Amino acid sequence: TDPLGANTARNLCDKMYEKRKQGAQEVEVLVKELNANGEKERILQIVDYLIANFSASPNGNHRKGALIALAAVTIALGTDSYPLLPKLVPPVIKSFCDQDSRVRYYACESMYNISKVARSKILPFFNEIFDGLFKLVSDNDQQVQKGAQLLDRLMKDVATEDESFSVDAFVLLLKERLYVGNPFARQFLLGWIQVLHSIAHIELVPSLPEFLDGIFHMVSDKNKEIRITAEHTLGEFLQEIEKNPPVVDFVSLVKILIPRCTSQDEDTKLIALTWIHSFIVSGKDVLVPCVDSILGAVLPSVASESDEIRERAIKANNALSKLVDGTEKEVPFKTLLPQIRAQLVSDYVNTRLAALRWVSLLHDRFPQDIADYLDTLFYTLLKMLSDTSEVVTLSLEVMARIGHNEGYF
Template sequence: MADTLNVVPASVIRNLADKLYEKRKNAALEIEGIVKQLAAAGDHEKISAVISLLTTEFTDSAEANHRKGGVIGLAAATVGLSNEAAQHLEQIVPPVLKSFSDQDSRVRYYVCEALYNIAKVVRGDFIIFFNQIFDALCKLSADSDANVQSAAHLLDRLVKDIVTESDQFSIEEFIPLLRERMNILNPHVRQFLVGWITVLDSVPDIDMLGFLPDFLDGLFNMLSDSSHEIRQQADAALSEFLQKIKNSPSVDCGRMAGILVQRAGALDELTRLTAVTWISEFVKLGGDQLVPYYDNILGAILPCISDKEEKIRAVAWETNEELRARKLDPAEGFDV
């Protein structure tokens, strides 16, 4: 630390841990200036020492004000580095991410603010931390503190912008993260997840449709949520996917047929209607690939013909007629 004191004045170190926000903020601005000068001089060793000081003496401290100062100091260092920040990200971002689980809600609030400022500077270089950031944002979307929640929403919007403009984002790595969270019942988390599904589905280069079987069941789960808004969002997402399926018949309907058959027997009307509507479209589109599933589909459709809801009865009847017109042949795989 003695070497770093030559770079960062003792008064700055003192103010960065002050209980007054203004003093911490001014100290962070001084850190930004110091790092900017070091970057101009190409002295990356001293920059590393400053970052190390902010981590060991501040973000790892037992004192909440030190931790607050540490995260805003790391964000200030990133701003000071500007377009040279990428080479120090491995040192800057992990201690900030670690602070997301801080017991103090004010620290968590400043972590969101700090990460927002870091992301704004480094943009696409941020993607290497996407999995950890997504995990943290998912938890923060249900944070007990409303201020932390709204700060997390702002960060979430920025991360979505960065992801949609990045060519480094991996949908293959993202899907397991999404899948393991789809059955969480918390309404804030559900809104967070549907938001991500909708945003990624709107990106032309990302094929969410190919991964639909991985999260379809989770979306159907949300149709019976107690929140009207979540039901609406899930319904809108499902409608959009069904429209895309109609326009790209190459989709593997078979993998999804089992999910739909289960959902056709759901207790709530919206889930049953949506499942039966999807089955109906699949029967029209599915051709030969659905034949092995026809026995299960028939088992799901027949009870719906006498459903108490008229809309469900109508779709089930139409689907049944479609199946009868197919002249099903056991030789093709239909299990009589």
């Protein structure tokens, strides 16, 4: 039997929106009355009937009717709808992927109305809703996009007002999607990162190694708005890192930054070098084991044609020299010296000069530790005597210091 009554059922599947709306209002009145009388079984029958006969119908108007009616049931029940959410929500989520764009639009509207009532009780379905929104914000239909944006705003409010929101689960969702090319999807993801990062009780920095590279990937986007948002987001994270170094996994983050320091995109390179410089200053001794790879990422840019990039690289190189000069931690000579030797034969004069200063620093500071490497270094320095005058002068100075101490001459 039809638990709605023939007239209401007919209205719900009418092709006219006003009729469907009238049907939903009738559902709301009926469910309110049943709830007041404690007739839970009848309410369950109505929900099951809507799902079986409307949500799963091949007729688009039936599916639209189901969406508006399921939201009406939730509104009628208020907080009493919470135990029914596992029944009410899945058919709406399923409709996010409907082939009919109007059904997709009404799915956004229905989920908005259900979530408004449910608030934090909707969070168990967050992953599925987030996945639906991620696709809907890029929908071909502008009305669907607008509906998705409204739902998105509400979901951000719900997620950020409740302390039970799972950052770990969110980071997994984010990580899987960050390399998508669609501009609407990218803005959607950056929007979520920014909102969550702005909430005091939500701590994203410890999870940053999971998604930092994805944000850097967006710095070179063709869309100016996305580039600006990505840069702004990175700037906010760097400020927080500088304020609170103990929670930062510097080593994991440096491994992400190093390839970005040699990016073909100048903005990406500049930001990566800025982060590296900041990390050397904030992370201090924690970064000594990474000094070889940092040096390999920074030294090529001390010869950059871009004033900004060159200055940033020089600052980072100076900070790294100071760090190594003052550290009591074990310096990875075995990987650092081959890296310096590679930079000594760089195509760029300023890089070669910077590498020579590193040889000088290491020889003065750690003479015993680099003794085993002097033969190969000396051979490289000899070959540099046919270089530009500035390089030759510095090479001779370095060779003289080595020779003076080691009895080479």
